[in-house]
Amino acid sequence: MLQINNLSKKYGKQIAVDQVSFSVPDGRIGILLGPNGAGKSTIIKSIAGLLRYSGNIQIQEFPAKQMEAKRIFAYVPEMPSLFEALTVREHVEYIRKAYGSKITEEEITDMLERFELADKQDKMGNELSKGMMQKVSICCALTVKPRVILLDEPMVGLDPKAIKELKEVVRELGQQGVTVLISTHMLEMVEDLWDIMFVMEKGHIIGSYTREEVGDKDLDALFFEMTGGEES
Numbered sequence: 001m002l003q004i005n006n007l008s009k010k011y012g013k014q015i016a017v018d019q020v021s022f023s024v025p026d027g028r029i030g031i032l033l034g035p036n037g038a039g040k041s042t043i044i045k046s047i048a049g050l051l052r053y054s055g056n057i058q059i060q061e062f063p064a065k066q067m068e069a070k071r072i073f074a075y076v077p078e079m080p081s082l083f084e085a086l087t088v089r090e091h092v093e094y095i096r097k098a099y100g101s102k103i104t105e106e107e108i109t110d111m112l113e114r115f116e117l118a119d120k121q122d123k124m125g126n127e128l129s130k131g132m133m134q135k136v137s138i139c140c141a142l143t144v145k146p147r148v149i150l151l152d153e154p155m156v157g158l159d160p161k162a163i164k165e166l167k168e169v170v171r172e173l174g175q176q177g178v179t180v181l182i183s184t185h186m187l188e189m190v191e192d193l194w195d196i197m198f199v200m201e202k203g204h205i206i207g208s209y210t211r212e213e214v215g216d217k218d219l220d221a222l223f224f225e226m227t228g229g230e231e232s
């Protein structure tokens, strides 16, 4: 479970996020949508512990700032940032050891194969394309075996095969009871993926729906209805 209570963030005098509260239950896939400047990245970075903020963020039963929360939480940033001098495999090993993850060798091999990184295991971080870096970043997050995972624009720069795999992985995570939150502009990429959606505008959540509530209504229609036609 991911729970945000009264989250506020100011940059100087400007209020970027104003008393926002929402939660994503266990095993559910949440998506965070909103026009440019709505405050999505500010929320994501607050959850990931990269910004100072006021309010409470809870990861499972732990406050997000506690070590117990950090151990069960993984974050895929919008811009992958890898160690230049570690190979693909070493990135995964590093995370496995740092988190004391119970991921098995077989699971690592399977994950690297799914993201077409198996034959690139010995490439260094600085020898990878942007898309490959993104895939390594995703694999590092999966290596944690998190209970809560946050993905910021995860499909940007990925090829169609990687997008397909990522969607499948996200669905599998949900089935395993992992809580997922995806921030994205690419409505078509998450159309068939989400369980609960949150739409932000000007620092507030202006609407939230569960899949059950909207039936077959498509995500585009819902989004534009709520934002009055502004581009995502």
Ligand SMILES: Nc1ncnc2c1ncn2[C@@H]1O[C@H](COP(=O)(O)OP(=O)(O)OP(=O)(O)O)[C@@H](O)[C@H]1O
Binding pocket: 011, 014, 015, 016, 034, 035, 036, 037, 038, 039, 040, 041, 042, 043
């Ligand atoms: N480092 C910063 N310093 C000052 N203002 C900032 C900073 N980062 C964001 N802002 C402001 O906070 C508001 C919310 O920005 P944020 O990046 O969270 O929006 P967003 O919804 O992620 O937008 P986008 O879809 O364009 O990524 C905007 O008005 C933005 O100008």
